[in-house]
Amino acid sequence: MPVKKPKQKQTLSEKITELLENNQDYDLKDLLNDQYPQDIAPVLENLKEEGKILCFSLLDLENAGNVLTELSSETQMMLLKTLGIEKFSGIISQIDVDDATDIIIQLPEKEKSALLKILPDPVQLAHVQELIHYPPESAGGRMSTDFLRLRSDMTIHLAFNYVRRQAAEYKAQVHYLYVVDNTNKLVGVISLRNLICAPPNDLVANHMSTDILTCKVTDDQENVAKTISKYDLIALPIVDEENTLKGIVTIDDVVDILNKETTEDIYQSSGISDKFRSDELISGKVTYAVRARLPWLLITLAGEAIAALIIASYDKTIISAPIAVSFMPLLSGLSGNVGGQTATIMVRGLVTGDIDLKNTAKHIFHELKIGILIGAICSLITGLIAWLQHDQPVLGLVVAFALICSIISAVLLGTIFPILLQCFKKDPAAASSPIITTLLDILTFTFYLVIVSMSLRYLH
Amino acid sequence: MPVKKPKQKQTLSEKITELLENNQDYDLKDLLNDQYPQDIAPVLENLKEEGKILCFSLLDLENAGNVLTELSSETQMMLLKTLGIEKFSGIISQIDVDDATDIIIQLPEKEKSALLKILPDPVQLAHVQELIHYPPESAGGRMSTDFLRLRSDMTIHLAFNYVRRQAAEYKAQVHYLYVVDNTNKLVGVISLRNLICAPPNDLVANHMSTDILTCKVTDDQENVAKTISKYDLIALPIVDEENTLKGIVTIDDVVDILNKETTEDIYQSSGISDKFRSDELISGKVTYAVRARLPWLLITLAGEAIAALIIASYDKTIISAPIAVSFMPLLSGLSGNVGGQTATIMVRGLVTGDIDLKNTAKHIFHELKIGILIGAICSLITGLIAWLQHDQPVLGLVVAFALICSIISAVLLGTIFPILLQCFKKDPAAASSPIITTLLDILTFTFYLVIVSMSLRYLH
Structure with missing residues (x-):
């Protein structure tokens, strides 16, 4: 009963650990062979290496095959090395051709060819040898x-x-x-x-x-x-x-x-490289996660370093109007959010097919109208806040004008970037929010500081 | 052949428009009844009202039912009003009970009860009357x-x-x-x-x-x-x-x-309310999209207005060290990205079940280690840039120290926020990136300006 699953799974993990500790192999064998492979695999993954090997060896041949397909590639490789290639090929021969191929395809070249030589079922072998030549993410694969x-x-x-x-x-x-x-x-x-x-x-x-x-x-x-x-x-x-x-x-x-592609798209959109595995990111090595996350951060760093140079060149403006500086995060935060929202809607629409490249102009125009309306509302509020906070109507005007311009830039960037990637047959999800927000920061700050400089005589 | 689909669909839309314009009803009827309902529905949605009504009335009874289930609720309602309740119920009686219930459940009360009175098939009626009482997002619904x-x-x-x-x-x-x-x-x-x-x-x-x-x-x-x-x-x-x-x-x-829940999660994470329909967001009224997007923007606006107040209160610091100001967007952009990445990984892991609430401490500790490593790398680079750009080693130190602190805050906020929501049985996706980035901005800027103030005598 799935409604009871989480509880049952909890006890399953505890039961297995207990039986392992007490060396009750016979009971453990009965327990393991009575479970769904989808429930055993995650418990196994969390055991120490000896536990993994013992539990796996207690599984009946068919169950072993089904559990094997659910395990991570690291654990599969470890089991191959421990069990020996002979025993491993016997287990492989129990599972569906496509699942068997998925396991074999990721083995190192030496193990792969050794395993193919001794696969016992000639029909399965022939099918694996055919399937192995298709890219894993193609229909053939x-x-x-x-x-x-x-x-x-x-x-x-x-x-x-x-x-x-x-x-x-x-x-x-x-x-x-x-x-x-x-x-x-x-x-x-x-x-x-x-x-x-x-x-x-x-x-x-x-x-x-x-x-x-x-x-x-x-x-x-x-x-x-x-x-x-x-x-x-x-x-x-x-x-x-x-x-x-x-x-x-x-x-x-x-x-x-769908689950895999969704995770990839979600990760990409927040600046995590889509080549990395989600379970490894969550509980793998720290360096693995850092390698997945650092590239986009370095791009952001580079972009914001350029922004820093531009801002630094306006040091006289900053000294003359320090209050104007206090609204820079607001401009950056709001336009970044709008750009992120727009890119998300565009990317998701392109993925689900709700957005058609033939209607590009229509979509850009639609987002532009939304940007103008959102920009107008936010600018009005922000302008009033700036005016009232500091009793400077000109500051209100300057901030409001800069904000509506940067929100409009944000919708345009968020719309056009994913469409361009799609046109060039790239994954639109690569137009991830870090790139858009960084580009927007550079644009927004430059524009803002220029108009603040021009209005200096009216500000204090 | 799906590989030809986009082309075929293109011609289908054009063909239908052409036949409609030339009043070739007989050919149109043949064409329409020869297509998959999934292909007709999107073409129909893009036609003017008369076109929709004419095409729909040319469909055979069973096809009409299948197309009806694929149409938007607005179009369904329009067809009900135009065709009359009698004809509509005849079409409803052709479709599966669960699809029929989905259509009936969203009708206004008056139309709903009128339709239920005249449904011709008593077995279907009994089933609809049972299903209609389950919430649409439950197993029963x-x-x-x-x-x-x-x-x-x-x-x-x-x-x-x-x-x-x-x-x-x-x-x-x-x-x-x-x-x-x-x-x-x-x-x-x-x-x-x-x-x-x-x-x-x-x-x-x-x-x-x-x-x-x-x-x-x-x-x-x-x-x-x-x-x-x-x-x-x-x-x-x-x-x-x-x-x-x-x-x-x-x-x-x-x-x-899965498709629907994914879209909701993706939207929520970039600050778009999940109660809104994705197709309407893409091509519906501008005000519809604005209502979906504005709430989170206003939260951002409020948060950044607070940040603005805090920054403004440091106007003397800003005047004394305008160069330090130029690194504020870098601090905000980087920590915002790190927080967004972390929240994304946590939310997705909680949704797919890869993250287990029982191991909360383990996950927080894991993210903390990643944050320290990422923070160290980024701080080192940024510190060097700040030092070399302005020939001020102290500026480099101050920026680097503020950055590592704000990146560590970012991973903690990005980890703990979704976990807390999940603990309180809320959707973790509501810990959307706008909230995290705005909170981080307030934290980061306050901390940064405090340490800049304290280091003023060493900065120029």
Whole structure:
């Protein structure tokens, strides 16, 4: 019962630790083999190395395989080294081809080729060797080769019996059955549900749908995820340039893809490099996190150092109007926020497809109107505050005017930057908020100090 | 072919506009009924009102239903008013109960009760009347009542024939078949695939799994989504307190839930209220977007106005050391970024479950170490820049010391704020970056100006 999960998980971790400490291997084995692999893996990750190895070795072969796919690559590598390649390949042979490939693909070259040599199941080996050549983030890298093919000239009865036999034997996905011609080209698809409902003596050809959504092996995984989620599919066939059926991606993979891409986008937008793994950032080495976070900070540092130079060159203005200086953080903070909001809406809209590059002008114009309205409201309030705080109407005017200009710059920068990246086929999320806020700081301060200098005679 | 989708969609929109302009209703009808509802809906949304009404009325009854579920609530309401309640209820009766409920639930009270009175299908009506009482974001509000129940004492043969008949007749989901006792309590589950593979004369009881993951009707939809994605399920049964089977949520709903929750989280983290709809923010009224964005900006404005007051009170310090002022944006920008990064990692970790509240101290300590390292690197660089730019070693020291302190405050604020919100059962994403950066600005500037004042005799 998921409502009880957090509690059960807590006790699971405690139970395992207790049984480990008391050397109750027999009870531990029973406990472990009675759990979902998704629940064991996180507990295992938190154990010391000996604990990990002992618990893992107590798992039945199939459970071991399922737990292995849920573990971090470091733990997988450690287990490979400890168990030996022979035992490891036996476990690998228990798991789905796509999951097996995901594990094998990240092994060091030596271990990879050693493992491929001794994989016991020749069918699995052939599939792994095919899948291993696709980039991991492509449709080909994501697809499974565990699926059933039918021929259009089969009768429903024959097809059904074939499916029954195959499904009992393999782990194949059977939500949809794919119909191919004699050169393995995809010609139709029929759901298991429609297969069982169709009259037994009819031909498959009469009940299959020929209007099939597909993706190419070379497509990006994000494309696959978008197609499956847009059209509410359970699985999507992946074909090559000749429309030969190469594999399928199922919707549970899409959930993983979406989660991963979301984390990447969220990280990028706050200036964390998207090449780093989120679990490592949270509980890995400190230097790992620093490497992920420092690059954007150094860009900010460089930008703000330029801003510092510009501000320093206005030292006479600052001495003459120190009160004006006190509003600089307000200008910078507000325009930074507006720029961040705008970039977030643009990036998210481009990712979900709500924003269409064809309507660029429309989107820029829309954001511009929002910027003018927000700028007007904020400038009015800020202007009044500046005036009343220091009893200087001119200060109010100067601050208000600088603020509306910098908010308008912020919406323009926040709109145009992501669109430009998308046009140049870069990830729009790279237009992350640190870059926008730093650029805005330079712009805003320069402009502000220029107009403060020009108004000096009216300020005190 | 999804690879051609963008192009096809482009032509679809243009084709429809062309056929509309030339009054070629017959061709238009053919074209529309040949498309996926997911492709028609966005084109329809962009048409003028007459175009929307005409296109919609050209759709066959079933297509109309499927397109209706994809349209915005404004367009749905407009169609209801134009078509009349009679015709509208006929279309509603074509769609799945959960989608129908989603449409009905958001109608104004008068239209809602009028529609419920005339829904033609009594079974659908009964289900809608049940579902309508669950909050839309609960498991109950998300579930569908279209699923098949078996009894454990049925033979496989009997069960199979029952499924065949039912599946042919209803739209029921048939990936899993749920086994209930005579009081409708959930006792087991069997996949369609296992059903067809089992020997016909065996009992369902011998082939069903009794180890069933479920959620309660009152659970939050995020719980449902997490369970389904964690355990790679296609569907999850939803039960009440007595374990009576009330409905199921399928994985395609999870994809929708995840997309929606992600957008909310991303928006919140950059200071956009999560109660607003993303499509409306992108292309709706300007005032709508302003209402979503202004609240956080006003909070920033208030915070920065306080910062301005504090800075203004140090006017003598500013006059004495104008160069020191030039580094204020650098302090604010860098610590703001670090705080934003930290908050992002914490919020995302809490959402995905990678961060466990039980290990709070561990996470704070981990972030603190990262903050010290990042702070040391950035302070060293910035200190050197300050020293060399202005040939003042003391300025370098002062800036470096203030920067490391403000970066450490930033990681602490970015870590503790989301954890506190989570502890008080609030959405941690509400610890959005604008609040953190504004608080940091106040802290940083106060501290910096204090130490600059104290070092004035060594600065020039």
